[in-house]
Amino acid sequence: VAVIGDGAFPSGIVFEAMNNAGGLKKKLLVILNDNKMSICPRVGGMASYMDRLRTNPMYTGLKHEVVRALNMVPVFGDPAERFLAQLKEGIKAGLHGGMMFEELGFRYIGPIDGHNVGLMRKYLEMVKSQNEPVLLHVVTEKGHGFQPAESDPVYFHTPPCFVNQNGQAVPKQSSGGGKAYTNYASSAIQHAMRRDERVTVLTAAMCQGNKLEPVREEFPDRFFDVGICESHAVAFAAGQAKAGMRPIVDIYSTFLQRSFDQVFQEVALQNLPVTFMMDRAGLTGPDGPTHHGVFDIGYMRLFPNMAVMAPGDAVDLREMVDFAIELGSPCSIRYPKCNAVEIEGERQPVELGKSEVFHWGHDGMIVACGTLLRECLQAAQTLREEGLDVGVVNVRFIKPLDAEVMRRVLAESQFVVTVEEGQLMTGFGSALLEFANDEGLSATHVRRLGLPDRFVEHGERGELLAELKLDATGIVRTCRELADGEVTVGSHSTAAAK
Numbered sequence: 001v002a003v004i005g006d007g008a009f010p011s012g013i014v015f016e017a018m019n020n021a022g023g024l025k026k027k028l029l030v031i032l033n034d035n036k037m038s039i040c041p042r043v044g045g046m047a048s049y050m051d052r053l054r055t056n057p058m059y060t061g062l063k064h065e066v067v068r069a070l071n072m073v074p075v076f077g078d079p080a081e082r083f084l085a086q087l088k089e090g091i092k093a094g095l096h097g098g099m100m101f102e103e104l105g106f107r108y109i110g111p112i113d114g115h116n117v118g119l120m121r122k123y124l125e126m127v128k129s130q131n132e133p134v135l136l137h138v139v140t141e142k143g144h145g146f147q148p149a150e151s152d153p154v155y156f157h158t159p160p161c162f163v164n165q166n167g168q169a170v171p172k173q174s175s176g177g178g179k180a181y182t183n184y185a186s187s188a189i190q191h192a193m194r195r196d197e198r199v200t201v202l203t204a205a206m207c208q209g210n211k212l213e214p215v216r217e218e219f220p221d222r223f224f225d226v227g228i229c230e231s232h233a234v235a236f237a238a239g240q241a242k243a244g245m246r247p248i249v250d251i252y253s254t255f256l257q258r259s260f261d262q263v264f265q266e267v268a269l270q271n272l273p274v275t276f277m278m279d280r281a282g283l284t285g286p287d288g289p290t291h292h293g294v295f296d297i298g299y300m301r302l303f304p305n306m307a308v309m310a311p312g313d314a315v316d317l318r319e320m321v322d323f324a325i326e327l328g329s330p331c332s333i334r335y336p337k338c339n340a341v342e343i344e345g346e347r348q349p350v351e352l353g354k355s356e357v358f359h360w361g362h363d364g365m366i367v368a369c370g371t372l373l374r375e376c377l378q379a380a381q382t383l384r385e386e387g388l389d390v391g392v393v394n395v396r397f398i399k400p401l402d403a404e405v406m407r408r409v410l411a412e413s414q415f416v417v418t419v420e421e422g423q424l425m426t427g428f429g430s431a432l433l434e435f436a437n438d439e440g441l442s443a444t445h446v447r448r449l450g451l452p453d454r455f456v457e458h459g460e461r462g463e464l465l466a467e468l469k470l471d472a473t474g475i476v477r478t479c480r481e482l483a484d485g486e487v488t489v490g491s492h493s494t495a496a497a498k
Contacts, residue, residue, distance in 0.1 A: 001028075001029045001030075001031065002028070002029070002030045002031070003030075003031045003033060004030065004031070004032060004033065005032075005033050005034075005035070006032060006033065006034040006035065006036065007205060007227070007228055008228050009032060010227050010228070010229060011227075011228050011229050012229065012231060012232070018030075018101075018104050018105075018106065018133075019104060021105070021106075021133050022104040022105020022106055022133055023105060024133075025105065025132055025133070026132075026133065027130070027131050027132065027133075028133045028134070029127055029130075029134050029136060030106070030133070030134070030135045030136070031136050031138055032110075032135060032136065032137050032138060033114065033138055033140055034111065034114075034137060034138060034139050034140065035139075035140045035141055035142040036142070101135045105132075105133055106132075106133045106134060106135040107130060107132055107133065107134045107135070108134075108135050108137065109123065109126075109127065109134060109135070109136050109137065110135075110136055110137025110138065110139075111137040111138065111139045112136070112137070112138055112139065113138075113139060114138035114139055114140035115140060115141070115144055120138070123136060124136075178339045178340065179314075179339065179340055180211075180337070180338065180339055180340060181279075181314065181317060181335040181336060181337075181338065181339075181340045181371065182209075182210060182211050182279055182335075182337065183211050183340075184314045184317050184318060184335075184340050185210070185211075185250070185277055185279065185317060185321070185333075185335060186210065186211040186212055186214065186215060186250075187318075188317065188318045188321035188322070189201055189212070189215055189248055189250065189277070189321060190214055190215050190218065190219075191321075192248075192321055192322060192325050193215065193218075193219050193222060196246060196325060197222075198244065198245050198246040199222065199245070199246045199247075199248065199325060200222040200223070200224065200237075200240055200245050200246070200247045200248065201215055201219075201222065201223055201224070201247070201248045201249075201250055202224045202225075202226060202233045202236060202237050202240075202247060202248070202249050202250070203223075203224070203225050203226075203233070203249075203250050203251065204225075204226055204227065204228055204229060204230045204233045204251055204255060205225060205226075205227050205228045206250070206251065206252060206255075206279075207225055209252070209279070210250045210251075210277075210279055212250060224236065230251065230255050230256065230258040230259045231258055231259045231261070231262050233249055233251065233259065234249060234256075234259040234262035234263055234266060234267060234274070235262050235266050237249050237267070237274045238262070238266035238267050238270065238272050238274060241267075241272035241273050241274050242270075242272060246273055246275070246325050247273075247274050247275070248274075248275045248276075248277055248321075248324075249274060249275070249276050249277065250277040250279065251276065251277070251278065251279065252278075252279050252280045252291065252293060253278040253279065253280050253281040253282075253293025253294075253295075253296045253334060254280065254290065254291050254292065254293045254295075256276065256278060256296065257295065257296075257299070260299060263276075263300075263303065263306075263330075264303060267330050268303035268304060268305050268306050268330050269305075271305045271329050271330065272329075272330060273327065273328050273329055273330065274330050275321075275324040275325065275327075275330075275331055275332070275333065276300070276330075276331070276332040276333070277321075277332075277333055277335075278293065278296050278300075278332055278333060278334040278335070279293075279335065279337070280292075280293045280336065280337045281293040281294075281296055281310075281334030281335055281336055281370070281421070281422070282294065282334075282336035282337070282338075282370070282371075282421035282422065283336070283421060283456065283461050283464045283465065284336075284337045284461070285337070285458070285459065285460050285461035285464065286458050286459070286460070287337075287458070288457060288458040289455040289456060289457060289458075292455075292456055293334070293336075293422075294421070294422045294423045294451050294456070295422070295423055295426075296332070296334055296422070297310075297334070297369075297398055297420065297422045297423070297426065297427045297428055297431075298422075298423060298425065298426025298427060298430075299426075300332045300399075301398055301399045301426075301431060303330070305329055305330055306329075306330045306331065306332065306399065307327065307329065307330070307331040307332070307352065307353075307397065307399060307400065308331070308332050308334075308397070308398040308399040309324075309331060309332065309333045309334070309396060309397055309398070310333075310334050310369050310370035310371075310395060310396065310397075310398055310420075310428070311333065311334075311335060311370070311371065311396070312343065312356070312368060312370065312371060312373035312394040312395075312396065313340065313341050313342050313343045313371060313373060313374070314340040314341065314342045315342050315343065315347060316350065316394070316396060317333065317335055317340075319349065319350040320333050320350055320396075321333065323350050323352075327352070334370065335370075335371060336370070336371055336421060336461075337461075338371070338461055340371075341371070341374050343373065343374065343377065350396065352397070352400070353397050353400035353401065353402055353403075354396065354397065354402050354405075355393050355394060355395050355396050355397065355402040355405045355406075356393070356394040356396055357391070357392075357393050357394075357405060358377060358380075358391065358392040358393070358394065359380065359391040359392055360391045360412075361380070361389045361390040361391030361392075361413070362389040363388050363389045363390055363413075363414055363415075363483060364388070364389075364390045364391075364413050364414050364415040364416065364417070364479060364482065364483060365390065365391045365392070365393060365409050365413045365415075365416050365417070366379060366380055366390060366391070366392050366393070366416075366417050366419060366475065366479070367392075367393045367395060367409060367416060367417070367418045367419070367428075367432070368392060368393065368394055368395060368419050369395045369398060369418065369419065369420040369421075369422075369427075369428040369429075370395075370420060370421055370422075371421070372419050372420070372421055372465075372470060373392070373394050375419070375465075375470070375471055375472040375475060376392050376419055376472075376475060377392055378472040379472045379473075379475035379476045379479065380392045382472070382476050383476060383479055383480070388479065388480070388483055390479055393405060393409060395428065398428050398431060399431070401431060401432070401435055403435070403439075406432060406435055407439065407441065410432075410436055410439075410441045410442070410443060410446070411441065413445065414445065414482075414483070415445045415446075415447065415479070415482040415483065416432075416443075416445055416446045416447065417446075417447045417448075417449060417475065417478055417479055417482065418432055418446065418447070418448045418449065418450075419449045419450070419470060419475060420448075420449070420450045421450070421451075421465075421470065422450055422451060423450065423451050423453075424448050424450040424451060424452065424453070425453055427448075427450050427451075428450075429446070429448030429449075429450060430448070432446065433446060433448075445482075447478060447482055449468075449469055449470055449474070449475065449478060450468075450470070451468060452468075456468075
């Protein structure tokens, strides 16, 4: 028995599986849970087809007896048999639809009311006797039985924690307040589309999650929601780039993994100007290991022609979007699911392959990859107040690396700590060690902080960062240990030993 939602149903792997199952003719029940939603209302031709099936008179039972009678009509004789059989199936198709599934080798049953338990039991008992693939089309309502979720199913797809306030359940406010990096990214995309008519944006059923509603409303002709079809989103973007556009694929880091081959074959290999805005890069907190975006540094820096960026704050993020549009080749920009910060003071402009040095330390250097820059700056300030002169570099570009700055960091520092919100294996710290090896430089004094070789479970983002020594306190402790010579260098996280 396989259960699948209508939002995921149009994806390519589903049709690969149905094509395989229909050909095998084995006993298989596929329950299609049709609630007209994925996270947001679904889109595309399959969504329209589902709507037609659901609104068919058969759903109300008006023509059930007609179809039942047709099923009992015998057909015989040749060629009369073939003619009558085709006529019979044609009439049935006009009455209940579902012929697309029938042609794939599935017996189509439905649609039926998924909230009617008695009816569901009846149909499930009935299909037990079928010795062929069966698709049972079940219609439900997202959030059924909980009025707030029925009224706003998009919000309640991933609701926040709630607190009791005067007898009312109200959403718990996230700490820190302010705009999230996702909002800054959406605004930057919108501004880029106003300046340049070549810019388009593509998303895979994540319009609401990526805060793209304002973009969709202002630029409906240049906004494309392809549904839960990430591979197609990348291939579609490549086609637009070949036509002279500047497409932006706005996607969760973890979901771009589904498009690995398209990133390689359709974009990087052809050196096309596609920008990948990689939301939820890093730890996503309560969403857990399926949504933590911790592998993208490794798999994006693999590809020739690909520039890989990690903004240190919201200022970097805005500039990088503009930079990416003008780059003329593939690039990615990773940013986390959290409230954004803007580092104060005079800043250096974003340039290809150039990092940003906040302070050169005589004792050691912290090399920050991404938005943990704030924690790195806080840690360096604490250490300087204690008499340990530690500097900070905002990497900005994971690929290409800033060779000039990294040579100096490796050559002049007593110790170097790299900090990244991603997997250590194949991550930025690994890239720095590779660079040192290629340049013939010593890297025995480099310590990497990041995620260990295991899946990090659910938890509040701040708690997870602290556990992994990726908060300011953990970075300070690591630098102190290295300065005092208490530990050997290498990679480390508190979770690695668990």
